[in-house]
Amino acid sequence: MPELTLYVEDQWVSPWVMHAMAALEEKKLPYVVEPVTLPVAGELRAELLDRAGLAKVPLLRHRDHWCTESLAISEYVAETFPAPAYARLFPANLAERARARQVMHWLRTDLFALRAERPTSGFLGEAPAPVTAPLSAEARAQADTLVRVAGQFVAPERTTLFAEWCIADVDLALALRRLVASGEPVPAHLAAYVEATWARPCMQRFLARGARA
Numbered sequence: 155m156p157e158l159t160l161y162v163e164d165q166w167v168s169p170w171v172m173h174a175m176a177a178l179e180e181k182k183l184p185y186v187v188e189p190v191t192l193p194v195a196g197e198l199r200a201e202l203l204d205r206a207g208l209a210k211v212p213l214l215r216h217r218d219h220w221c222t223e224s225l226a227i228s229e230y231v232a233e234t235f236p237a238p239a240y241a242r243l244f245p246a247n248l249a250e251r252a253r254a255r256q257v258m259h260w261l262r263t264d265l266f267a268l269r270a271e272r273p274t275s276g277f278l279g280e281a282p283a284p285v286t287a288p289l290s291a292e293a294r295a296q297a298d299t300l301v302r303v304a305g306q307f308v309a310p311e312r313t314t315l316f317a318e319w320c321i322a323d324v325d326l327a328l329a330l331r332r333l334v335a336s337g338e339p340v341p342a343h344l345a346a347y348v349e350a351t352w353a354r355p356c357m358q359r360f361l362a363r364g365a366r367a
């Protein structure tokens with residue numbers, strides 16, 4: 155039985171799976187990827203409900219600990235495999251760590267119109283189909299907020315939120331990619347931020363839909 159198993163959805167369009175996988179990759183941990191079709195059904199559903207309470211992905215199994223929610227997973231991985239023996243996921247500086255958490259919680263609980271109108275299937279998965287229909291007024295306002303906040307927190311000369319990469323960069327770059335992929339105007343330094351984050355090795359396994367580079 156492998157020590158670590160990450161259950162993922164088999165369409166490879168989940169930003170939350172991307173987040174959890176980036177955490178494991180950044181820590182350079184060996185793990186097994188278990189793709190599942192959503193909604194999880196049958197015996198597997200019963201097992202996941204029994205072990206983790208929810209049959210959602212990402213779901214990390216570490217020995218007899220089963221856990222869903224991408225942020226819970228990355229925090230568990232960060233604390234179970236801490237720096238300096240393993241790479242850092244969260245900033246060491248407490249103010250920066252709080253900022254990273256602010257960004258990650260915000261991106262999980264807001265921007266719903268933008269997320270609906272610029273789905274990740276536009277740029278992730280087997281056959282990405284960019285959506286270019288005009289944004290509704292609500293989604294436009296959310297896109298403007300996203301660009302304003304990202305521009306405030308990512309300095310023009312940087313391709314990371316802070317001096318060092320952190321796990322919040324995955325989420326912020328993913329959110330901005332919704333705009334970049336559909337041709338929405340984004341300041342050049344934020345477009346460069348998205349590209350640099352996308353090129354980071356921790357993203358490669360997800361972007362290759364589970365294949366090892």
Ligand SMILES: N[C@@H](CCC(=O)N[C@@H](CS)C(=O)NCC(=O)O)C(=O)O
Nearest residue numbers: 168170192193210211212223224225
């Ligand atoms: N807030 C969760 C979101 C997880 C989530 O919504 N997962 C979706 C796939 S992207 C899922 O498993 N849906 C199946 C279901 O709810 O039955 C996280 O951060 O992990």
